[in-house]
Amino acid sequence: xxxxxxxxxxxxxxxxxxxxxxxxxxxxxxxxxxxxxxxxxxxxxxxxxxxxxxxxxxxxxxxxxxxxxxxxxxxxxxxxxxxxxxxxxxxxxxxxxxxxxxxxxxxxxxxxxxxxxxxxxxxxxxxxxxxxxxxxxxxxxxxxxxxxxxxxxxxxxxxxxxxxxxxxxxxxxxxxxxxxxxxxxxxxxxxxxxxxxxxxxxxxxxxxxxxxxxxxxxxxxxxxxxxxxxxxxxxxxxxxxxxxxxxxxxxxxxxxxxxxxxxxxxxxxxxxxxxxxxxxxxxxxxxxxxxxxxxxxxxxxxxxxxxxxxxxxxxxxxxxxxxxxxxxxxxxxxxxxxxxxxxxxxxxxxxxxxxxxxxxxxxxxxxxxxxxxxxxxxxxxxxxxxxxxxxxxxxxxxxxxxxxxxxxxxxxxxxxxxxxxxxxxxxxxxxxxxxxxxxxxxxxxxxxxxxxxxxxxxxxxxxxxxxxxxxxxxxxxxxxxxxxxxxxxxxxxxxxxxxxxxxxxxxxxxxxxxxxxxxxxxxxxxxxxxxxxxxxxxxxxxxxxxxxxxxxxxxxxxxxxxxxxxxxxxxxxxxxxxxxxxxxxxxxxxxxxxxxxxxxxxxxxxxxxxxxxxxxxxxxxxxxxxxxxxxxxxxxxxxxxxxxxxxxxxxxxxxxxxxxxxxxxxxxxxxxxxxxxxxxxxxxxxxxxxxxxxxxxxxxxxxxxxxxxxxxxxxxxxxxxxxxxxxxxxxxxxxxxxxxxxxxxxxxxxxxxxxxxxxxxxxxxxxxxxxxxxxxxxxxxxxxxxxxxxxxxxxxxxxxxxxxxxxxxxxxxxxxxxxxxxxxxxxxxxxx
Numbered sequence: 021x022x023x024x025x026x027x028x029x030x031x032x033x034x035x036x037x038x039x040x041x042x043x044x045x046x047x048x049x050x051x052x053x054x055x056x057x058x059x060x061x062x063x064x065x066x067x068x069x070x071x072x073x074x075x076x077x078x079x080x081x082x083x084x085x086x087x088x089x090x091x092x093x094x095x096x097x098x099x100x101x102x103x104x105x106x107x108x109x110x111x112x113x114x115x116x117x118x119x120x121x122x123x124x125x126x127x128x129x130x131x132x133x134x135x136x137x138x139x140x141x142x143x144x145x146x147x148x149x150x151x152x153x154x155x156x157x158x159x160x161x162x163x164x165x166x167x168x169x170x171x172x173x174x175x176x177x178x179x180x181x182x183x184x185x186x187x188x189x190x191x192x193x194x195x196x197x198x199x200x201x202x203x204x205x206x207x208x209x210x211x212x213x214x215x216x217x218x219x220x221x222x223x224x225x226x227x228x229x230x231x232x233x234x235x236x237x238x239x240x241x242x243x244x245x246x247x248x249x250x251x252x253x254x255x256x257x258x259x260x261x262x263x264x265x266x267x268x269x270x271x272x273x274x275x276x277x278x279x280x281x282x283x284x285x286x287x288x289x290x291x292x293x294x295x296x297x298x299x300x301x302x303x304x305x306x307x308x309x310x311x312x313x314x315x316x317x318x319x320x321x322x323x324x325x326x327x328x329x330x331x332x333x334x335x336x337x338x339x340x341x342x343x344x345x346x347x348x349x350x351x352x353x354x355x356x357x358x359x360x361x362x363x364x365x366x367x368x369x370x371x372x373x374x375x376x377x378x379x380x381x382x383x384x385x386x387x388x389x390x391x392x393x394x395x396x397x398x399x400x401x402x403x404x405x406x407x408x409x410x411x412x413x414x415x416x417x418x419x420x421x422x423x424x425x426x427x428x429x430x431x432x433x434x435x436x437x438x439x440x441x442x443x444x445x446x447x448x449x450x451x452x453x454x455x456x457x458x459x460x461x462x463x464x465x466x467x468x469x470x471x472x473x474x475x476x477x478x479x480x481x482x483x484x485x486x487x488x489x490x491x492x493x494x495x496x497x498x499x500x501x502x503x504x505x506x507x508x509x510x511x512x513x514x515x516x517x518x519x520x521x522x523x524x525x526x527x528x529x530x531x532x533x534x535x536x537x538x539x540x541x542x543x544x545x546x547x548x549x550x551x552x553x554x555x556x557x558x559x560x561x562x563x564x565x566x567x568x569x570x571x572x573x574x575x576x577x578x579x580x581x582x583x584x585x586x587x588x589x590x591x592x593x594x595x596x597x598x599x600x601x602x603x604x605x606x607x608x609x610x611x612x613x614x615x616x617x618x619x620x621x622x623x624x625x626x627x628x629x630x631x632x633x634x635x636x637x638x639x640x641x642x643x644x645x646x647x648x649x650x651x652x653x654x655x656x657x658x659x660x661x662x663x664x665x666x667x668x669x670x671x672x673x674x675x676x677x678x679x680x681x682x683x684x685x686x687x688x689x690x691x692x693x694x695x696x697x698x699x700x701x702x703x704x705x706x707x708x709x710x711x712x713x714x715x716x717x718x719x720x721x722x723x724x725x726x727x728x729x730x731x732x733x734x735x736x737x738x739x740x741x742x743x744x745x746x747x748x749x750x751x752x753x754x755x756x757x758x759x760x761x762x763x764x765x766x767x768x769x770x771x772x773x774x775x776x777x778x779x780x781x782x783x784x785x786x787x788x789x790x791x792x793x794x795x796x797x798x799x800x801x802x803x804x805x806x807x808x809x810x811x812x813x814x815x816x817x818x819x820x821x822x823x824x825x826x827x828x829x830x831x832x833x834x835x836x837x838x839x840x841x842x843x844x845x846x847x848x849x850x851x852x
Contacts, residue, residue, distance in 0.1 A: 061106045066097040100189040134176035136208040139184055141171040144196060144215035149173060149188050156181040177204045186213050194257040197237055218259035221305035223274040223293040230276040230291060233347035242267025265300040275345040282711025284678045286329035286348040289356040294336045314358040315383035322396035322527050323351035324487045325676045331370035336363045352525050359383040372485035374425050376433030398527040399518045399612035400425045400489040405432040408543045413508040417444060419463045424479040424492055428519035434459055437482045439730050446471035456729050470500030480730045484667055484681040487674060488527060490622060490735055491610040498603045510544030514605035516595050520613055526675055528614040531586040539577035540597040548599035555580035555595050559588040562610060588615030619674035621736025627657040629723045629734050632741025639744040641840040643775040646705040655696040660728030661686050666700040667722040670715050673737040678715040713777050716747045716838035746840040747774040751831045753844035759852050766823040768792055770831040772815045774839055784815020790831050792819040797826040826851050
């Protein structure tokens, strides 16, 4: 299987499993090895994780375009659409991280009496093709030796009938997915794939504002022989070759959003559409749908930022293959989701380094509206999810807790930047303690005895979008008598579920009594009856605790009442329970939800941040082209430094409507053991990074700093520091009449406009004061202001003055907090 993917995840289960197998997520009750993972030549990361191939960019940014192949159990990933061809990286059975280079590592099938076949790409002006060949009778696959820096490949084939599929994608060119049949006889031959014969393929709607955000295009071979090709790109045009071929299916999966969307102005709607062209590709491979014929639902995503974009990936279950396509959606608000009827969809939500599986959604067989949903609700707790990993086998613990951002309504989440530690005790004596673990790593400890075991799991979250649950500590107690001597056992741990229904869309609680719904459940299908024993809360990050009264029958669930004071910025929770096997749980969630007061920084251990300056404390004028600027600060800690990040917020830290972040490079100051000088570089432009004129003005700084092994932590608004971002402006001028009679009235017309951060042409600035200035001809003269006017609704200003002397006239706008000042050019007027 070959393909191109842009920031998408491809369900690997579909690559090898029979039809319908991918409808069910992999069974994680059986402990599996950590996913194969490798860094690509472009700096992005590819990994096989839970049955999916996922390609991610550095620092959580969207990835570029990729081709991949799944043949005989090996997975090959090749960056495409770059300025130069890139080598292939192999994951899976050939060993993660091996580089296949130009494809020479692939071994061509050796068969007697073969003929050399050249497969040539013409009229595409692209290099670095990825070409595959199958025998149309046996569906045996043949490796093609592609020429990395040319436009062809070669393969040795015995006589017979064949199908070739070529995938091409070069820098700033359309993606091409080209198919052709041919027959090999008794002589060498050349097969031509002509780009001029390709046609654009897409799914069009009657919504004129909707444009492609991402796409997946792939072939399904006849007889269920797997996926023959996939191509896609972030908003790119995808072209395919029309072909008539019985049993060959072209699937077109399109994700659409509003034209002009940006990370800080995400699309208010999303289309996830699927169409399948059967028995080949028609002459016009464009399918048209009406919005009224689709299934619609409204989805709310809670988050601190209102309108700030999150990545949303959706996978329609087709019964034989699956691809997740990405697109931006708003957080801290609601978006409308349109779906092709008759399919079930899996959904994955990304906010920075935080991801969460959402429950599958099924669109009925006809148009209609599904009930609305809400996700992202705090508190985020540690959960084993539907298939927990932590297990016991013949005297060995194997611990893995990758669900630290799970929430109400079935959300099960992972934090890629999180760090995990485990501690295991037996009858109160420590047996072992892990070092810091990444989200995909396991901790194994042979214990060789039966006792009452204690397991402490601590997860610290460090993503730039993290405001809540930055640290969750769970203490479990379980009896060795419930563990099998011979069989692998999912540990019968108790999971804690929490829901606070009254939180607002930014996960803030109002002052006063707040109902907190708490529930316990056994993992792994165990049936030891759980019972809630206590709920406590803290409004000072755990320095002091208060008991919350719990209503209910004393069983596995209850509703606690937390009295939130008006001075509380955050509320932490500590929940305890037990079950009939003797197992207990105590889970402490630091900053479980936000309170009514402004946010304060979280400090763990001896650490401080000071001296924050952004752009050397100067305003920054932005047009629609990119600029870079520094942010500098000092970290004071004695524990060493693991990482540091600067964040900029438009609005308050905990209620932003714009968010930017950049990692910092820190060096220990010479002659000290505790002071680190840190610099972060921001790169942005007003149109793409911001996208909203209202995001001009003051941005305040925040910091996220982690000490070595996260023994210390600073997270929150910085003590000082920020930047004023101003839209660039332009002034025109036209003075008339010219020439002019001495003493006559000169009419000066100008227009003041601001840079087009929002989609469209530069907009006139209304209600702004503009000065008319004059300088008399001759040396030694200076500019003087003669009149002041106010721009109208279009940004136009008209000023009139008597003209007595030759000289130059200009207009001046002084600027304000959100727009930069500017001058018009000089219009010289001849007075006679």
